[in-house]
Amino acid sequence: MDIFILMESFSTLEVSIPPLYSTLASGLTIKGEEFQARDLVETIAAFGSLVSRTYTLHVANVVFPDGKEKPSSSHILGWDNSTNDWIFNETNWRNIDKALDLARHHGVKLIIPIINQDYGSSDTNWLIRHRYNIQNYTIAQQAVDWFTDREMIECYKKIISFYLNRINTFNGIRIGDDQTILAFETGNEMNWGYQNGSIAHDRPPPANWTIEIAHFIKLLAPKTLVMDGSYSRNPKMAWEEEALASPFIDLHSYHFYGEGETQPYHDCQLSLQNQVRVHKKTFIIGEHGFFDKEAVWEAFYKNITCAGALVWSLRSHSENGGFVTHGEGNNIYSYHAPGFRYQTSKKFDTQEADVISLTYDASYRILGLNPPPKPIPGNPEAFLVSNVTHAGISWRGAPWAQEYQVLGLSKFLHLNRN
Template sequence: MYISTILSFLRCTLLFALAPRFFQEMGCKPSKPLQTVYPGPTTGNQQQQQGPPLSVTAPQAEGTANGTSTDWPFITRSGPTLLENDRPFRFITFNVPNLLLIEDRPGQQGTFLIPDTFEQHDALYTISQLGGRVARTYTLGVGEKYHITGPRTYNEEAFVALDHALAIARNVRVRLIIPLINNHWGGDDGGTSDPSTCVFGNYAALTKLRGKKPSAFWNDAELVEDFKHLISFVMNRVNTVNGIRYGDDPTILAWQLGNELGGWTGNNPPASWTIAMTQHIKSLAPRTLVADGSIGGKDSSAKLSREALASSAGPDIFVNHYYHGHEDLKRLPKDAALIGKKHGKVFIVGEFGFANTRMYGSLYEDMLRNPLISGSLMWSLRSHSKDGGFLVHSEEGGKFWSYHAPGFVFPPNTQPPPHGFGSDELEVMNQVRHYALAIQGLNPQTVRPPIPFPPPTLLPDIGTNWIRFRGSAWAASYNIYRGRQSENGANGRSDERNIVWDPQPLATGVSDAKCSGSTIFQDKTAVPGVGYYYAVQGVGTGGDLTAVGPAVGPVWCCNK
């Protein structure tokens, strides 16, 4: 998300130049990867199991969905209203920018990397237990190792990651909004002041593949056909995980033509381009909705294309983004009236944030009262990291941080909060979940708290002084168990590996609110020369327990 040319350029320049040193100083570091790849959720692993809350299907294997769509309907629209099985479909949720490619891997900032399926599942299960029902990804990437590597040439590894995201989303019943291409915030000069060199997935990178200027993207016949080729490739792709063709997958609430195309003050795409691309998608995915790729900025009536709004062949959904505090409260009903009432199209708040819970509460209350607002997506949610702890992301030089479930509160002497976590995080997460349920007509006070899942998994390279693990989505804390192997037969509480476990947990109330790769727990009572075994259990906000994760050991004290 970039709200202006200047902020975008500064953000990219400073992030690339300073991030490695910054994260090293803050204790975030790369970790040895866990060798096993998490295949998706499975059933039967939770203690105190009573089934997931809301109308979410039970966790299941990622590849078990059949190749048809009869068990999950497409989202449709009737005028300005989204429908699921002929009932209004409204949502309050988050953008999840790291779902397709990750930009927040410590030590590798400036490079977008393929996410681990554990991280994708963590993010999407978080949304499902939030009651969010929908998540919006960031755009496809352009360049080596990204989705689009050359003219009409695509990277299978990157698209397999999208396969996993779609398969997991389907299984946890989360719909996705997927924008195809990013805006270009520069001109045609291509100079060092042009932020196109670092704004991820922007259309200038596509035109560069052909040696053409960014301004040619909308009307150059070859470039238009290149974009249509991308659309055809995506719609016709058959998911390698569950066998469902993208164009036939109801998991996708909408294909969005782009992200902030035209920016906040620039010219939006020509209506002819918007309508042509919408119709090309519709020809290949006739049951899937299409969202416009531009935003209304501070004056939607002047900036949004009237022709695209008025045309029945144009997009089904139009959006605006809100990052101007209480000023947004005045624009919201005007945008809803323009898009929903005047033109009969669906209106969604595609992004918003950088304010406070008082402002967010006012925004949410206005949404609840206004049926012309179908949904909203806050910026932004980050998942657990495959290396332990969480992925973290800052905006405006660390003034605002990404959010993490279930939200964390820190002791009074922890000021400021640990690197990567905002002081308002717990309040924001509780607020979003409250309104995510309320907009569905549910009583937030009676809906079961989120169930933590899957069981936490210790990383294989731990020591007694640096215990790290992959956390459970929606775990508020963890219990740490310690044992040692019996040499003369099992005595006391032992298991099939002949490990005798201490009668009480080594520690309870352990938090993994740390940035990726950080030490989560230290065993300060370990004795030199003793080989210990450790295992971890997640504890949910409502007291639900995960299964105890697999034991790791022997771990010898006290290596450094």
């Protein structure tokens, strides 16, 4: 189903699902990969606005001294001088195919940022280092500007071309033509750093870079929206005027994290929204969260006036039983549906139940609908486990399940007879 008819009627309040791609590239069994992706998609499908945002392509980096991403979990393995092109991991690209096909079958629309910020911080600039064979990140940061280096711009286009021209191996749809994709984003939190060793990141990418990349995406996916992936971390200079005026960019976004950013949120959001609307574009909040009180979440949703907002972030059930967890630091963890009031693990966020419920309700109210009861879950998937000396049964959870009742065999047979 389509989420919007006109740009101004685009409305969504949802959660981001960064592991939709990364789960499928994490070295799990084929069954586990599909299970976790399906769990995420079926969870998102119950919200009022069937839109979510994935994470980016993963780049192998263990060849560098500070790298941690293994080839087995990556979509891009490195650079091949003999072909003058990137080396791609076909296994994990097939997993992207599967994730897109699952989303398509469940009517979930996706916003896809293509790459993570590659502007020079120590946990990024892998693409620059691969292309120029630079081991040290400081040297790479000072030697190559991602946004102005002509070779890196052309190399990024090679990634985009490979991505959007790819034919999905599960459904035969060219990815650039896949209506499952609501928008391609020029990147995640793209920010123009400085090459003088400064750690400051307070300006958006140059407008000419954003426009060139957006135009290239439009050429390959003319029926898909393009979202500006700029994140200046400076709301007074969120975008350059030329980017706002570009006909190749449909959506602009900003990220809000922590209570300090939400205190002046209403005025700030209105200012950003008005900047975008002047150019007849749509503004959304691409990520938000890390608020320390339920009241802040409530105020955030009450005061929102833009076309949509996406909470960071949601994790799935695990194929090994239980849930996948992810920490952001400072006792902040990713959420799980339907939300658990009491921590069953120290890696469950204490606000989880409230955040999921508030977001679920808001996802319907933004559409002018009364929130329905949360969905009735299906059956869990049981499987055998063993600790060498004893065998047992565990299960893979069902989307939106709060609890399970385990029946002994005699009780099960009694219920069946009746």
